[in-house]
Amino acid sequence: MLVLWLCLLYGAAADPQHTPDHVRTESEQLEEDARNFLHELDVKGSEECTVATMTSWNYASDITEKHKKEKAAAELKYAEWEKEAWERVRKWNGKWETLSDPYLKRQFKFMSILGTAALPKHDLEKYNNLVTEMSTVYSTAKICDYKNPRSCKLELEPDLTKILRTSRDYDELEHVWKMWRYNTGRRIRDHYKLFVRLANKAAKLNGFDNMGDMWLYPYESDTFRDDLAELWQQLNPLYQQLHAYVRRKLRQKYGEHYVTRRGPIPAHLLGNMWAQNWGHIYDLAIPFPHKASLDVTPQMVSKGYTPRRMFELSEEFFVSLNLTRMPPEFWQHSIIEKPQGRDLVCHASAWDFCNAKDFRIKQCTEVTMNDLITVHHEMGHVEYFLQYQNLPKAFRDGANPGFHEAVGDVLALSVSTPKHLLKIGLLNEVQDDPEADINFLLSMALSKITFLPFGYLIDLWRWDVFSGKTLENDWNCAWWDLRYKLQGIKPPVQRSEYDFDPGAKYHIPGNTPYIRYFVSFVVQFQFHKALCIKAGEYDPLDPSKPLHKCDIDHSTEAGNALGDMLQLGSSKEWPEALEILTGTRKMDASVIREYFKPLELWLAKDNERHGEFIGWETDEILCTSEVVKKTAKSEEGVAASDGVVVGGGSAPGSLLLIFFTLLHFVQF
Numbered sequence: 034m035l036v037l038w039l040c041l042l043y044g045a046a047a048d049p050q051h052t053p054d055h056v057r058t059e060s061e062q063l064e065e066d067a068r069n070f071l072h073e074l075d076v077k078g079s080e081e082c083t084v085a086t087m088t089s090w091n092y093a094s095d096i097t098e099k100h101k102k103e104k105a106a107a108e109l110k111y112a113e114w115e116k117e118a119w120e121r122v123r124k125w126n127g128k129w130e131t132l133s134d135p136y137l138k139r140q141f142k143f144m145s146i147l148g149t150a151a152l153p154k155h156d157l158e159k160y161n162n163l164v165t166e167m168s169t170v171y172s173t174a175k176i177c178d179y180k181n182p183r184s185c186k187l188e189l190e191p192d193l194t195k196i197l198r199t200s201r202d203y204d205e206l207e208h209v210w211k212m213w214r215y216n217t218g219r220r221i222r223d224h225y226k227l228f229v230r231l232a233n234k235a236a237k238l239n240g241f242d243n244m245g246d247m248w249l250y251p252y253e254s255d256t257f258r259d260d261l262a263e264l265w266q267q268l269n270p271l272y273q274q275l276h277a278y279v280r281r282k283l284r285q286k287y288g289e290h291y292v293t294r295r296g297p298i299p300a301h302l303l304g305n306m307w308a309q310n311w312g313h314i315y316d317l318a319i320p321f322p323h324k325a326s327l328d329v330t331p332q333m334v335s336k337g338y339t340p341r342r343m344f345e346l347s348e349e350f351f352v353s354l355n356l357t358r359m360p361p362e363f364w365q366h367s368i369i370e371k372p373q374g375r376d377l378v379c380h381a382s383a384w385d386f387c388n389a390k391d392f393r394i395k396q397c398t399e400v401t402m403n404d405l406i407t408v409h410h411e412m413g414h415v416e417y418f419l420q421y422q423n424l425p426k427a428f429r430d431g432a433n434p435g436f437h438e439a440v441g442d443v444l445a446l447s448v449s450t451p452k453h454l455l456k457i458g459l460l461n462e463v464q465d466d467p468e469a470d471i472n473f474l475l476s477m478a479l480s481k482i483t484f485l486p487f488g489y490l491i492d493l494w495r496w497d498v499f500s501g502k503t504l505e506n507d508w509n510c511a512w513w514d515l516r517y518k519l520q521g522i523k524p525p526v527q528r529s530e531y532d533f534d535p536g537a538k539y540h541i542p543g544n545t546p547y548i549r550y551f552v553s554f555v556v557q558f559q560f561h562k563a564l565c566i567k568a569g570e571y572d573p574l575d576p577s578k579p580l581h582k583c584d585i586d587h588s589t590e591a592g593n594a595l596g597d598m599l600q601l602g603s604s605k606e607w608p609e610a611l612e613i614l615t616g617t618r619k620m621d622a623s624v625i626r627e628y629f630k631p632l633e634l635w636l637a638k639d640n641e642r643h644g645e646f647i648g649w650e651t652d653e654i655l656c657t658s659e660v661v662k663k664t665a666k667s668e669e670g671v672a673a674s675d676g677v678v679v680g681g682g683s684a685p686g687s688l689l690l691i692f693f694t695l696l697h698f699v700q701f
């Protein structure tokens with residue numbers, strides 16, 4: 034009898050056709066229960082998400098105490114729901130792993146990570162309030178005018194951004210650079226200390242070592258950090274050539290006293306508050322000034338462009354690829370111009386309200402070419418939202434966060450080509466010769482190549498902060514170490530540990546991971562290449578069709594291929610999504626190198642011709658953890674960084690050190 038029973042069992046396992054009825058029904062039943070269960074959570078989760086997102090939007094678009102309270106309450110309520118859902122998911126442990134449908138299994142996998150909602154309520158409340166507070170300090174900061182010190186209403190957008198973009202006055206730029214950090218980073222430092230502790234507590238509750246590790250979870254890779262390091266190694270030689278070239282151009286402009294031959298570049302001279310994108314010094318760096326400039330900002334202004342027109346132009350590009358139009362709600366509720374008379378978070382962002390109909394952008398758009406690119410960037414997010422809107426909530430995300438960042442940028446690679454700018458009337462003619470080509474590639478490199486070390490270092494810094502490898506007392510100097518080593522830049526004035534310069538960049542107070550942008554800047558060129566092949570605009574064997582001249586405008590083949598990938602959301606691991614579009618499963622820096630090849634060759638020659646030193650060195654101390662003497666001037670007008678370093682080990686030095694430390698605390 035026993036033998037017969039075993040034989041039956043063996044037969045059932047070996048031959049699914051002869052599975053006993055009750056076994057099959059059980060697994061089918063489990064599958065069905067799982068599907069229903071997930072659906073129920075999905076519907077409720079989406080509704081809860083809509084409410085929470087709405088209060089966030091209300092606050093970010095109109096910073097008031099009332100909105101702050103509503104947001105805080107909604108965040109707690111949403112976290113309660115997340116925890117409840119997670120606890121119900123947990124009851125499926127041991128069962129969901131046996132499901133045969135990978136689509137269901139993957140939802141369970143994602144829903145098994147609770148996130149910060151794992152914190153006890155009082156910690157979570159504190160954590161949320163800290164992030165809100167830090168973002169608010171950042172978003173409401175104002176500084177005094179350099180030329181008119183009694184006017185203290187300058188805001189990052191548009192005032193400071195414009196000064197960085199247009200001023201060539203070394204001292205004015207230094208003032209703005211310093212004061213922005215004085216009024217943001219410094220005021221955020223103490224908050225950030227508490228924030229890091231709570232973030233790590235949350236990460237540990239989720240089974241991670243620290244928050245840096247938890248942030249890498251969506252990349253589903255054990256070799257991710259090493260892969261990124263390797264990508265950077267491949268790209269660094271190109272960056273160094275560009276750096277040496279730009280340093281020479283800045284030396285010509287500002288003189289050797291300010292921009293030395295072999296030193297790092299002063300960070301405030303690069304056209305951008307964080308030196309992350311050097312596009313705005315194109316006029317200083319243009320290789321062939323007698324040939325057309327590719328910055329079409331003047332044409333946009335003279336043609337009467339408005340933010341609305343910039344958004345419509347971007348939408349038309351998506352539609353030309355057979356991608357989806359923005360829904361009417363988008364146009365009704367988006368904020369595309371800076372509203373007057375209220376504080377708001379001006380930093381551009383794209384919003385998915387989790388209800389498959391409300392999608393918005395908030396951007397204090399200025400009529401510049403740079404903002405036109407940002408419009409495309411944000412529209413890319415919304416297009417992704419639209420493409421995956423019918424997936425379950427767990428999959429309504431990018432294949433990885435870098436993919437989400439890359440969509441709009443890929444389109445912008447086409448929009449920025451001279452050929453396309455001519456098509457839309459922003460250029461009058463296209464000069465098709467090697468010099469014009471180099472002018473174009475340099476303009477692209479100033480925003481794409483210069484960003485790479487910046488995009489990489491922000492989270493290199495945060496990972497070490499979260500892991501505790503960088504101690505609190507070294508936070509700012511560790512930051513400058515990375516800025517120096519990777520970007521080859523230096524602060525215009527010495528920094529100290531009273532400063533907190535990472536806090537002067539939106540994503541630090543805003544708590545947005547940043548490595549996604551580095552990933553995006555690599556994969557967007559891979560996407561571009563694949564789409565250009567589909568559009569018949571790129572042929573590696575045809576020198577008349579190089580990658581950098583490709584414009585995928587109106588190619589439904591390209592658009593459909595992109596759309597297919599976007600529709601997957603995060604339902605498949607990203608290497609698979611990448612493979613479907615590009616034929617490869619790996620991030621690959623060689624495509625950027627290929628795109629910029631003619632420029633790289635030209636830069637190497639030009640630098641050699643001028644005997645430029647490639648790389649940088651300095652004996653200056655860029656940042657000190659020792660105490661910094663404050664000037665006697667009033668705190669509001671003058672940054673403490675005007676001070677000098679004192680101390681250094683000797684007894685009188687140490688006494689001075691204590692004295693100035695005390696002075697510091699008295700003043701703050």
Ligand code: BJ2
Nearest residue numbers: 380381382383384407410411414437438543545550
């Ligand atoms: C201008 C852009 C972000 C973005 C905003 C703020 C933080 C997240 C979102 C998300 C999108 C999503 C930005 C652009 C290139 C480099 C970087 C920078 N703003 N975010 N909701 N950029 O990525 O759009 O909109 O994934 O849902 O910060 O440093 O300027």
Ligand code: ZN
Nearest residue numbers: 410414437438
């Ligand atoms: Zn983005």
